[in-house]
Amino acid sequence: MTVSAKTAPVHLIADNATRVRISPDTYMKFEGDDHVSLQNVGCDQALRIKYDIMLIIYELIDWRSIGDLLAPWPLEDQTKIRDHLEMMLQANIIQIAGLHDRDEDTSESGLGSHLGKHININSENHLNMMKDHVRMVAYQRAIERQVTPDTIAMDLGCGTGILSLFAARAGAKKVYAIERNAHIAMLAEAIGQANGYGEQIEVISAPSNMLKANRLTPKPDLMISEIIGNGILEENIIEFTLDARDRFLAPGGRMLPYQLDLHVFGFKAPTTGGDKAFEIRALKDLYGFDFDLLSQVLQNKATLKLDRYMPHVYKTMSAPVEVHRLDFRTLSSPVFTRQAELVALEDGEITSLCAYFTAWLDEETILTNSPWAPQTHWTHLFFTLPKPIQVSEGQKIPFEMVYDGALRVNIL
16 A cells, blocks of 8 residues: 555654654665655555655654754745654654653553554554454464463464463463564553553564574463464465474474465456566566566466455356465475366366465364355465466366465466
8 A cells, every 4th residue: 555645644743852763674666756655564554755855854864853854944844844754654664762662651641642652553454353253253262272271372473462362361371472563562562461461461572583492481382373464474474483383382382373274276367467578568668678588487477466256256167175284283394385286167267276275273263264264354365377278177287386485376
């Protein structure tokens, strides 16, 4: 999502003494119409502003006070710069000095005021996940079944902490809530305290793979995680899960989920993907270089996109097949290549493949984003084939699924 800098927000950083800088996690994309797009790598909201404003704000590559930044400019320009700073703050593009100081007012009123002003996350995304009743009920039921009064749990990628709260309420002795985004971790800690579980839940603000193995002492005997992205494996679920299992989990510890199954089926879309050859030719007009070799590569590759499969819109051309079963209890390597076959249900053509998952939270509870199951907040992975495949009923179509840091499929 891209936000255009047009509407002036209410000023939250009006104090000229406030010191700010551009977040090190921000990247910029220069556009040809005198604009630049900025986006924090941990946020799906981008900000598009004019290049002249960017030249002013670029001084924030290091800490500067608002007053020093605005001083050289006329009053009307100062207002304009403040407006842009506010939008950058909301998009997590700039940071405020002292945000994580523990000596700030942590009284009920002070904490609420602090959070309301300074914690900048993609709150809509977290709200949508918590509104996913299918997801939440499945996790709550599985957690309540697995937690005992002696349980020491680890919530990997805790987000705003809802799964940690489930574990604490179920009676866990201790919950390590690990979250790499400092803003989200701060909010999770405050929510835990506000609900009376501050003693049980210890929020750790760091990437799990950067923590020392002895950081979690005593070791957890239950590992909870929900880092499944719309792209299924896009949030490095395998890598983070295996690392946390091997370094933190107590011997014989349980995992929730303990298994992730990957399914694929073929379908016919009403329209095919765009003309890749035309898009490649357009690059030459933009940059003056010949990219025909890239066109040759793309002609043999399926194009990936995220979408929601709607059985009443698309024509299902094969039954789903389970391509791979990731058992996190015994899995040793994150990379894999698996081959499988689709079987055509009728004569026609297959233009795309759709991938979805089934997560085994425990032996009695599964969670899936199957198009034929109750809808969740997850979408699906579409792989549009380079060209449609003509099939007849009963015909087998061999393909492979590969994960080497990115998930893709190839028709064999």
